[in-house]
Amino acid sequence: MVDGRVAVEERVVVRRRSVLAALTGLGASATLTAFSQRTRAQQGGSSAARETIAVLGTGHFGGTIGKRLSAIGYPVVYGSRTPDAPRVRTLVRDSGPRASAASQTDAASRGSIVVFAVPWEPVKGLLSGLGDLTGKLLIDPMIAKPKIIDGYPFPPAVPTSTAEQLQSWAPDAHVVKAFITISYRTLANPARAGGPISIPFAGTDRSAKERVAQLISELGLEPMDTGPLVAARYIENVLWFEVACNRNNRKLFELYMRHVSL
Numbered sequence: 001m002v003d004g005r006v007a008v009e010e011r012v013v014v015r016r017r018s019v020l021a022a023l024t025g026l027g028a029s030a031t032l033t034a035f036s037q038r039t040r041a042q043q044g045g046s047s048a049a050r051e052t053i054a055v056l057g058t059g060h061f062g063g064t065i066g067k068r069l070s071a072i073g074y075p076v077v078y079g080s081r082t083p084d085a086p087r088v089r090t091l092v093r094d095s096g097p098r099a100s101a102a103s104q105t106d107a108a109s110r111g112s113i114v115v116f117a118v119p120w121e122p123v124k125g126l127l128s129g130l131g132d133l134t135g136k137l138l139i140d141p142m143i144a145k146p147k148i149i150d151g152y153p154f155p156p157a158v159p160t161s162t163a164e165q166l167q168s169w170a171p172d173a174h175v176v177k178a179f180i181t182i183s184y185r186t187l188a189n190p191a192r193a194g195g196p197i198s199i200p201f202a203g204t205d206r207s208a209k210e211r212v213a214q215l216i217s218e219l220g221l222e223p224m225d226t227g228p229l230v231a232a233r234y235i236e237n238v239l240w241f242e243v244a245c246n247r248n249n250r251k252l253f254e255l256y257m258r259h260v261s262l
Helices: 004-010 027-045 060-071 087-094 103-111 125-129 162-169 186-188 207-218 229-249
Strands: 053-056 076-079 099-102 113-116 137-140 147-149 152-154 174-177 198-204 222-225
Touching: 053 060, 053 103, 060 087, 060 186, 076 087, 076 103, 076 229, 087 099, 099 147, 125 162, 137 162, 137 207, 147 174, 152 229, 162 174, 162 198, 162 229, 174 207, 198 207, 198 229, 207 222
Parallel strands: 053 076, 053 113, 076 099, 113 137, 137 174, 198 222
Antiparallel strands: 147 152, 174 198
16 A cells, blocks of 8 residues: 555555545534543553554555554554565564564454555455454545546546445444545654644544544644544545645645634
């Protein structure tokens, strides 16, 4: 899985996205208040156990988020088709003592949180081999392959979002759209942006969104709740605005949404 802005030029946009500013207030207050309370409670007990996170995929994004999560104390299991390959072993070594690798099925079974750091197109087939996902938090940072017009990528002609599709295929899990608006290079080093970075997310289950907001905050980023899972469509669509900016200006951008008084 590669960074979306790179993928637009190399194959397909996978990982650069944003959300419309008009949605930024939807559900944000309740979720972020709960998130703050949850964070304070965890900080009050330094011995609190961390959830195990399965990262399906060992490409640019998967490797980057796995390293970052492991560095802040989360046990990370990389799910790979070739967990014993030298490249995967090197990634595990570079991720530190909390990291390991396993088959995608074993990784998903071990993680209470599963990050789908894989291309979107094979996901439906992949799900059938992941076992029981009931109750698990599934984080979706994916985007469908774009249609190309005169050499330029545009949103695919689909009536829904990948997150909603994923939820329909795994109805007993809790899908949250997140981490689609940030490049893997900036995720590796948020300071390179020179300021705050917003990470919009969307999901139906409140508790799942609280957990995602916590991860975002712990990674040094700013969580932005955009509402229920249907809002994932907005998060995905604004990607294409970013793509236009990137292509026209030949510069990379990160998203920051600043609250203003009404």
